[in-house]
Amino acid sequence: MTFVDCRSVPAWRRRDVLASSLAALAASSAWAQARLPVDAARFFARRQTAGAVLSPDGKRLALRSVGKEGRVMLSVLPLDTLQPQVIFAAERDDVNQVAWVNNDRLVFDLANSTEADADQDAAPGLFAVDHDGKRFKQLVERQRAWVRDGSDSRRIQPWNTFLLNASTQQRGDSVLVVRPEAYSNKTFGYVKLLRLNTLTAIEEEVEAPLHSVAWGADEAGQLRVVMTRQQEKGSLRWKDPVSAEWKVLREFNVFTDDGNLRVRHVAGDGRLYVAARRGSDRLSMWTIDPATGEFSAQALASSPQFDVDAQVLARAGRVLGLRFTIDAEVTQWLDPDMQALQQQIDKVLPQTVNRLSVPGTGDEPWVLVEASSDVQPTLFLLFNRATRKFTRLGSERPDVDPKQQTPTDLKWLKARDGRILPTWVSVPRAPGSAPATKPPAVVLVHGGPWVKNTSWHWDAEVQFLNALGYVVLQPQFRGTEGFGAGHVRASWRQWGRTMQDDVADATQWAVDSGLVDPKRIAIMGASYGGYATLMGLARDAALFRCGVAWVGVTDLDLLYGAHWSDSSDDYKLHGMPTLIGDRVKDAAELKANSPIHVAGRIKQPVLLAYGEKDQRVPLEHGKAMKRALEAAGNDRVEWVTYAKEGHGWRDPATQVEFWNRVARFLATNLA
Numbered sequence: 001m002t003f004v005d006c007r008s009v010p011a012w013r014r015r016d017v018l019a020s021s022l023a024a025l026a027a028s029s030a031w032a033q034a035r036l037p038v039d040a041a042r043f044f045a046r047r048q049t050a051g052a053v054l055s056p057d058g059k060r061l062a063l064r065s066v067g068k069e070g071r072v073m074l075s076v077l078p079l080d081t082l083q084p085q086v087i088f089a090a091e092r093d094d095v096n097q098v099a100w101v102n103n104d105r106l107v108f109d110l111a112n113s114t115e116a117d118a119d120q121d122a123a124p125g126l127f128a129v130d131h132d133g134k135r136f137k138q139l140v141e142r143q144r145a146w147v148r149d150g151s152d153s154r155r156i157q158p159w160n161t162f163l164l165n166a167s168t169q170q171r172g173d174s175v176l177v178v179r180p181e182a183y184s185n186k187t188f189g190y191v192k193l194l195r196l197n198t199l200t201a202i203e204e205e206v207e208a209p210l211h212s213v214a215w216g217a218d219e220a221g222q223l224r225v226v227m228t229r230q231q232e233k234g235s236l237r238w239k240d241p242v243s244a245e246w247k248v249l250r251e252f253n254v255f256t257d258d259g260n261l262r263v264r265h266v267a268g269d270g271r272l273y274v275a276a277r278r279g280s281d282r283l284s285m286w287t288i289d290p291a292t293g294e295f296s297a298q299a300l301a302s303s304p305q306f307d308v309d310a311q312v313l314a315r316a317g318r319v320l321g322l323r324f325t326i327d328a329e330v331t332q333w334l335d336p337d338m339q340a341l342q343q344q345i346d347k348v349l350p351q352t353v354n355r356l357s358v359p360g361t362g363d364e365p366w367v368l369v370e371a372s373s374d375v376q377p378t379l380f381l382l383f384n385r386a387t388r389k390f391t392r393l394g395s396e397r398p399d400v401d402p403k404q405q406t407p408t409d410l411k412w413l414k415a416r417d418g419r420i421l422p423t424w425v426s427v428p429r430a431p432g433s434a435p436a437t438k439p440p441a442v443v444l445v446h447g448g449p450w451v452k453n454t455s456w457h458w459d460a461e462v463q464f465l466n467a468l469g470y471v472v473l474q475p476q477f478r479g480t481e482g483f484g485a486g487h488v489r490a491s492w493r494q495w496g497r498t499m500q501d502d503v504a505d506a507t508q509w510a511v512d513s514g515l516v517d518p519k520r521i522a523i524m525g526a527s528y529g530g531y532a533t534l535m536g537l538a539r540d541a542a543l544f545r546c547g548v549a550w551v552g553v554t555d556l557d558l559l560y561g562a563h564w565s566d567s568s569d570d571y572k573l574h575g576m577p578t579l580i581g582d583r584v585k586d587a588a589e590l591k592a593n594s595p596i597h598v599a600g601r602i603k604q605p606v607l608l609a610y611g612e613k614d615q616r617v618p619l620e621h622g623k624a625m626k627r628a629l630e631a632a633g634n635d636r637v638e639w640v641t642y643a644k645e646g647h648g649w650r651d652p653a654t655q656v657e658f659w660n661r662v663a664r665f666l667a668t669n670l671a
Helices: 010-020 022-028 337-347 460-467 486-487 496-511 530-540 554-560 571-581 587-592 620-631 652-669
Strands: 051-055 062-068 072-078 085-088 094-100 104-109 124-130 137-140 174-180 191-197 204-205 212-216 223-230 233-239 246-253 264-268 272-276 284-290 311-315 319-324 330-332 353-357 366-372 377-384 389-395 408-414 419-427 441-445 471-475 522-527 546-552 606-611 637-642
Touching: 010 471, 010 637, 051 094, 051 366, 051 389, 062 094, 062 389, 072 104, 072 419, 072 522, 085 124, 085 337, 191 212, 212 272, 223 264, 246 471, 264 311, 319 377, 319 460, 330 337, 330 353, 337 353, 337 366, 408 496, 419 460, 419 496, 441 496, 460 546, 460 652, 471 496, 486 587, 496 530, 522 530, 546 652, 554 587, 554 620, 606 620, 637 652
Parallel strands: 072 094, 441 471, 441 522, 522 546, 546 606, 606 637
Antiparallel strands: 051 062, 062 072, 072 085, 094 104, 104 124, 124 137, 174 191, 191 204, 212 223, 223 233, 233 246, 264 272, 272 284, 311 319, 319 330, 353 366, 366 377, 377 389, 408 419, 419 471
């Protein structure tokens, strides 16, 4: 079975209709000047329903939602009565990862999701409890939040013990956890894999090759696959079920190569479900017999435009389907019954991507449905296959009205050198019958830069900017993952060069197509996006009227020299020379493409924002840029730091203050 084209999904066809209306919207809308003031608090409120998980037998549902104290609590909903019971809530902590240990017992950890970095002084901990709230057990130290049950503290594991992938074998009373034995704020050393009993808190080490950092077990809970890592050297290893010997399947550089083989599932018959390129530029899903090394004759899932790297969905030892994200999330069912169920639910909910979860065992009729789109934050629903009735469980953001949100479309552009340049485009809805003008725009450059940036989903930052009246462009410049290996490799040593050209080319396309006012375009972004913002103001001054850079890189040499940052020495030695440039051999190139050394070319207004506790891009980057701009005579620099924040804003009050500040800055400079 081969995936051919994302537009075969109903939600995709909806975007084709939206795309044809972009020009009409741009020509008929009245923009920021005609709109009522927009408060960032409307967009950056916390999620109210944070997640749901069916029990293995489908008789119960674990639900994470915000309680009266404003913290995420854990409830269990018996599906025969639909009467929820709160089984854990804390005054200062949020329930974070949740997994079913078996049909009756859950395991979870905690987080402080609304506190700034400076206040993050506790580990996640680990706790277990029965579905009815009984037999509560603390398994791992939390440090600051001592949530104890009165049992023998000697049985509590040390704080550096973490639940593996928020998943369990869903049998027995044990879960798999990992414990780094050597660690710093930059990297982990030797990591132990442990099987931890959730009733006794007693652990048993699972034997694995030295330097293992990722693990895959079969359906019986036996370890079969690991990935090892030592400095820049990585390997993928498979354990022969007969000889119990470990065999190397692939070796690769962990910083510049993915090994062209990513194991995603170990099937009951021993086959491995893998993502691999197999001579192609893009990843596809295959099966492989590890004993012979033979791949399946055809790919299980592939795309001509995107990498396909899927989560494997299995039930009772049988693979049901593959779930992956291209421009939006797709579930490709290999099971006819599940395919029919998907079609049935998609017919009722045609405007959303509908993620289905079914019980792992038994014949209960319940299906968990998570429905979302670019204008709809995730809705959580229960569907009963017997009665064909839906029950609404909650919504991430019940305060968001989809009718007032802005659709997003992925456009396929071409860069000046002919490389395909995917770009997300969001055009605000027309507010009324004010005079027709071309709207102002914001070019939002993502961080990373080597990340899979975004997909077709609701985004608070984009929707806030749209509500202010700005067209939002999000160029997926070379280096963005998910569009093939060539798209990533084309970014190596291209900071400030062709990566920057891509940002400018996407902006120029919007101008040439008549979509935006060429005299009212801002550029903005965080981290690498902040770097690209400053380089864009210097290199393409005619395109950008102002810029907003937060937690942005300003000196490429400082990436090497800042020993107080959290970048590992291995990355600086083995990764950065290839990806960014060699500190010695390419010193002139690094200097020429560092914003602090081209500050004299930046005449436009700039908003610079930094977290004083940032260890990824330390505050010195911002201070150096501020000094360079002021020394060059730019007196239109707005400077703000947040004392407790790190590499991005965690405190909701900071988010609201920052984005309202952005709104004022843009209104002033794009008027």
